[in-house]
Amino acid sequence: MAVLERSRRQTNIETAGDAPATTVRLTIARSDAGAVREFRVALTQPAVVLDALLAGQRLDPSLGFRYSCRVAMCGTCAVRVNGRPTLACQQPITPDTDELLLEPLAGFAVVRDLVVDTSPFWNAWRRVVPWFMPGGPREALPAGDASRAEVERGLDCIACGACWSACDVVVTNAGYLGPAALNRALTLVADERDGARAERLRVAGQQGGVTHCHSILGCTAACPKGLDPSASIRRLRRWSLVA
Amino acid sequence: MGRGTAVAGCPVARRPASDRFQAMDVSFDVLVVGAGCAGMRAAIEAHDAGARVAVVSKLHPTRSHSGAAEGGINAALGNKAEDSPETHAFDTVKGSDYLGDQDAIEIFTREAPGDIYQLEGWGCVFSRNAEGKLDQRPFGAAGSPRTVYSADITGHVLIQVLYEQLQRRMSEGLVVFEEYFAFRLVEDGGRCTGVICWDLLHGGVKAVTGSATILATGGAGRLFRATTNAYACTGDGMAMALRAGLPLKDMEFMQFHPTTMYPSGILITEGCRGEGGYLLNKDGERFMKRYAPNALELASRDVVSRSETTEIEAGRGVNGSVMLDLRHLGPEKILNKLPGSRELAMTYAGVDPIFAPIPVRPGAHYHMGGVETDEWGLTPLEGLYAAGEVACVSVHGANRLGGNSLMETITFGRRAGRHAAEYALGRTAAANGRAETARADAEAWVDGLLAVEQGERPWQIRDELGQSMLENFGVFRYPDKMDRQVGIIDELRHRYGRGVVIEDKGTVFNSDLTQAIELGYLLDLAACMLQAGVVRKESRGAHSRPSDFPERDDENFMKHSITTWVDGAPQLSYREVRMTKWEPMVRSY
Ligand SMILES: Cc1cc2nc3c(=O)[nH]c(=O)nc-3n(C[C@H](O)[C@H](O)[C@H](O)COP(=O)(O)OP(=O)(O)OC[C@H]3O[C@@H](n4cnc5c(N)ncnc54)[C@H](O)[C@@H]3O)c2cc1C
Ligand code: FES
Numbered sequence: 035m036a037v038l039e040r041s042r043r044q045t046n047i048e049t050a051g052d053a054p055a056t057t058v059r060l061t062i063a064r065s066d067a068g069a070v071r072e073f074r075v076a077l078t079q080p081a082v083v084l085d086a087l088l089a090g091q092r093l094d095p096s097l098g099f100r101y102s103c104r105v106a107m108c109g110t111c112a113v114r115v116n117g118r119p120t121l122a123c124q125q126p127i128t129p130d131t132d133e134l135l136l137e138p139l140a141g142f143a144v145v146r147d148l149v150v151d152t153s154p155f156w157n158a159w160r161r162v163v164p165w166f167m168p169g170g171p172r173e174a175l176p177a178g179d180a181s182r183a184e185v186e187r188g189l190d191c192i193a194c195g196a197c198w199s200a201c202d203v204v205v206t207n208a209g210y211l212g213p214a215a216l217n218r219a220l221t222l223v224a225d226e227r228d229g230a231r232a233e234r235l236r237v238a239g240q241q242g243g244v245t246h247c248h249s250i251l252g253c254t255a256a257c258p259k260g261l262d263p264s265a266s267i268r269r270l271r272r273w274s275l276v277a
Numbered sequence: 278m279g280r281g282t283a284v285a286g287c288p289v290a291r292r293p294a295s296d297r298f299q300a301m302d303v304s305f306d307v308l309v310v311g312a313g314c315a316g317m318r319a320a321i322e323a324h325d326a327g328a329r330v331a332v333v334s335k336l337h338p339t340r341s342h343s344g345a346a347e348g349g350i351n352a353a354l355g356n357k358a359e360d361s362p363e364t365h366a367f368d369t370v371k372g373s374d375y376l377g378d379q380d381a382i383e384i385f386t387r388e389a390p391g392d393i394y395q396l397e398g399w400g401c402v403f404s405r406n407a408e409g410k411l412d413q414r415p416f417g418a419a420g421s422p423r424t425v426y427s428a429d430i431t432g433h434v435l436i437q438v439l440y441e442q443l444q445r446r447m448s449e450g451l452v453v454f455e456e457y458f459a460f461r462l463v464e465d466g467g468r469c470t471g472v473i474c475w476d477l478l479h480g481g482v483k484a485v486t487g488s489a490t491i492l493a494t495g496g497a498g499r500l501f502r503a504t505t506n507a508y509a510c511t512g513d514g515m516a517m518a519l520r521a522g523l524p525l526k527d528m529e530f531m532q533f534h535p536t537t538m539y540p541s542g543i544l545i546t547e548g549c550r551g552e553g554g555y556l557l558n559k560d561g562e563r564f565m566k567r568y569a570p571n572a573l574e575l576a577s578r579d580v581v582s583r584s585e586t587t588e589i590e591a592g593r594g595v596n597g598s599v600m601l602d603l604r605h606l607g608p609e610k611i612l613n614k615l616p617g618s619r620e621l622a623m624t625y626a627g628v629d630p631i632f633a634p635i636p637v638r639p640g641a642h643y644h645m646g647g648v649e650t651d652e653w654g655l656t657p658l659e660g661l662y663a664a665g666e667v668a669c670v671s672v673h674g675a676n677r678l679g680g681n682s683l684m685e686t687i688t689f690g691r692r693a694g695r696h697a698a699e700y701a702l703g704r705t706a707a708a709n710g711r712a713e714t715a716r717a718d719a720e721a722w723v724d725g726l727l728a729v730e731q732g733e734r735p736w737q738i739r740d741e742l743g744q745s746m747l748e749n750f751g752v753f754r755y756p757d758k759m760d761r762q763v764g765i766i767d768e769l770r771h772r773y774g775r776g777v778v779i780e781d782k783g784t785v786f787n788s789d790l791t792q793a794i795e796l797g798y799l800l801d802l803a804a805c806m807l808q809a810g811v812v813r814k815e816s817r818g819a820h821s822r823p824s825d826f827p828e829r830d831d832e833n834f835m836k837h838s839i840t841t842w843v844d845g846a847p848q849l850s851y852r853e854v855r856m857t858k859w860e861p862m863v864r865s866y
Binding site for chain 1: 407787
């Protein structure tokens with residue numbers, strides 16, 4: 035199949051034109067068997083995988099992928115790069131990169147190319163009763179307190195689904211809540227202002243919950259925000275045993 | 278409902294939960310377009326007021342650009358130093374360069390504290406002081422530290438909490454149509470009765486109808502090549518309203534954020550300067566002392582952006598940028614207070630601010646203009662509301678203060694949701710006679726777009742638009758450059774109007790199609806901005822004409838520009854600023 039080429043000048047999506055160019059060969063998993071799978075794009079440094087995808091889309095506008103914020107904050111653009119789930123907008127393409135394999139997240143049905151149906155992820159999220167229910171003291175979680183650190187540790191989850199893709203259990207056990215939902219549950223359970231601790235621990239402890247985790251730590255390795263969902267799961271497990 | 282901010286004297290009809298409908302072919306009471314902070318807050322309020330609510334959004338709600346806000350949200354809680362809604366109002370009026378409507382600003386600052394406590398009650402994890410009270414940080418041009426925050430992920434935490442409240446109401450019948458791209462308003466007998474959408478995941482043109490519609494589609498930063506805004510910020514709601522004959526207000530005012538990273542435009546929060554960061558020129562001089570001797574780096578954003586641009590134009594920049602230096606804050610403060618900013622600088626500029634300064638320059642950040650509304654978010658079209666960055670109430674006037682826009686999404690999102698619900702529940706369901714015709718028209722239009730086989734690719738026009746807007750209609754606006762830009766926009770609109778080729782003819786996740794539609798929106802909005810900018814012969818807030826009209830001219834221009842779309846072109850008129858108690862003064866910091 036023909037490899038599509040593009041010039042350096044056209045590539046300039048986000049970066050300035052004076053930086054050195056890196057030429058990368060992309061192999062992209064396409065849902066349409068007849069679609070072009072290989073692209074050659076030239077990118078100015080610093081570059082991230084999203085820049086390469088956008089450059090590729092100019093060559094083949096039918097190339098499907100999601101993105102929005104381009105600063106690793108919205109969680110829209112998660113894909114697998116060389117087999118590893120990550121955010122396309124955060125994954126640097128270093129000057130010495132020659133080739134990249136881009137695939138959709140694992141554990142989801144493909145909608146088109148790199149776009150997947152994330153509904154299993156959100157359905158699991160919904161099962162942990164993911165909304166705060168007032169019950170504890172209002173003026174809590176003071177600065178510097180251990181209770182606060184516990185809550186803040188898991189707060190920055192952007193629900194990108196990288197952990198879901200990296201989790202071996204999710205793939206084999208359709209009922210498993212998965213790392214992100216359990217991390218969210220932990221964050222709420224740890225919040226002493228919340229009044230639904232018992233209910234959340236019950237959900238986390240039952241079928242589909244923390245006991246299914248094999249502690250392979252795939253989620254923690256994958257998290258683009260540097261969170262540690264496997265530690266959240268361990269803590270939830272301990273608390274749900276005590277509860 | 279039980280909230281301190283509920284509207285007094287407005288009894289609200291409650292409907293039993295069983296009366297809520299889920300099906301798509303049913304007309305909703307309130308339809309919200311957009312699911313950022315403003316849209317979600319509006320939907321929650323309308324639902325709590327008893328309305329059957331549907332939300333349509335081109336992104337999953339948590340992907341909305343509100344989630345990228347870092348710095349914080351302003352309310353006069355007075356937790357850190359003495360403060361009052363009155364002081365907050367004065368700062369906002371002054372910050373707006375006296376173009377903000379003072380009645381709206383007073384409502385805003387009075388209701389903001391109640392809204393913050395309500396968010397707290399929903400579990401929002403704000404940063405706190407040692408006693409457990411909500412902490413407040415100093416922000417630009419604020420008379421008191423009044424910015425409530427959550428480390429530097431404030432927008433993310435707000436989005437998360439609002440989405441959770443939305444999910445809770447989804448279990449009670451609220452419906453969310455995710456990845457629905459709205460592109461036309463439906464008008465029937467002088468009322469707005471819904472929107473026409475393209476279903477991104479399944480393809481197809483669909484009508485979603487409601488007795489009241491709330492636009493909450495966010496800003497239009499993508500008009501400029503250097504911008505802090507997400508790719509999705511293409512001004513869709515403004516353009517839809519414009520094409521439906523509605524007035525847009527103060528379109529020429531685009532705020533440039535003074536600290537966006539070179540070269541990407543990615544934002545470094547004002548919180549960095551709030552915590553004590555310096556701005557340096559190439560000689561290592563803290564140049565702000567020459568421009569704003571008292572406020573220094575914490576002067577209002579327009580002042581800082583202009584100072585930087587002056588330094589850069591005078592050859593005292595580095596690579597078209599200046600330097601944001603945090604090194605003297607020390608690793609501990611940087612790691613504890615500004616971890617997100619450090620991460621961004623490392624990934625996108627290759628700089629660790631603990632050891633090196635970050636190259637920054639002004640980039641398009643926040644659009645003060647938008648769909649004209651009253652203080653309930655109601656537009657001149659019955660049944661149509663707007664809230665958040667898409668709207669122009671106006672609380673920001675010619676220049677928004679950092680932290681005021683997130684607050685606006687919450688306070689005015691709530692007000693629009695409340696008013697829309699009351700309106701919808703107080704009348705019989707929308708007559709949907711027009712919806713199917715409008716849908717069929719829209720479908721024929723989309724088919725027409727897809728049928729174009731020869732012509733330019735949309736991105737060629739988009740690149741030229743972004744680049745030329747930045748060059749000719751950026752921080753400083755010079756008459757010759759504006760003239761040139763008017764010509765460029767005409768030409769680009771002509772090229773677009775001739776027909777661009779959408780190569781992807783597919784139905785599933787056809788972003789080629791939606792990007793082409795978004796480009797049309799951006800071009801319309803650019804024409805409006807330019808026209809209003811050329812005619813505003815003064816310098817006020819974010820609109821700065823250093824060579825021909827360097828001063829504010831209250832006599833001739835203390836008024837809102839109003840743009841309507843007439844015969845395929847923008848048409849300009851003016852509206853008085855509503856004043857209550859603050860007479861215009863010279864704005865200096
Ligand atoms: C990087 C950054 C940092 C910021 N930091 C701060 C801060 O610290 N404090 C502060 O007060 N303000 C800040 N702001 C400004 C503030 O975040 C925004 O003004 C505010 O979040 C806008 O919220 P919104 O709900 O109006 O729009 P958005 O959050 O942008 O949401 C728009 C919604 O509309 C939907 N939408 C758009 N078009 C369509 C369409 N055609 N059809 C269907 N749906 C559509 C989108 O999917 C999305 O759900 C910041 C802005 C940026 C860019
Ligand atoms: S585009 Fe938002 S996280 Fe990548």
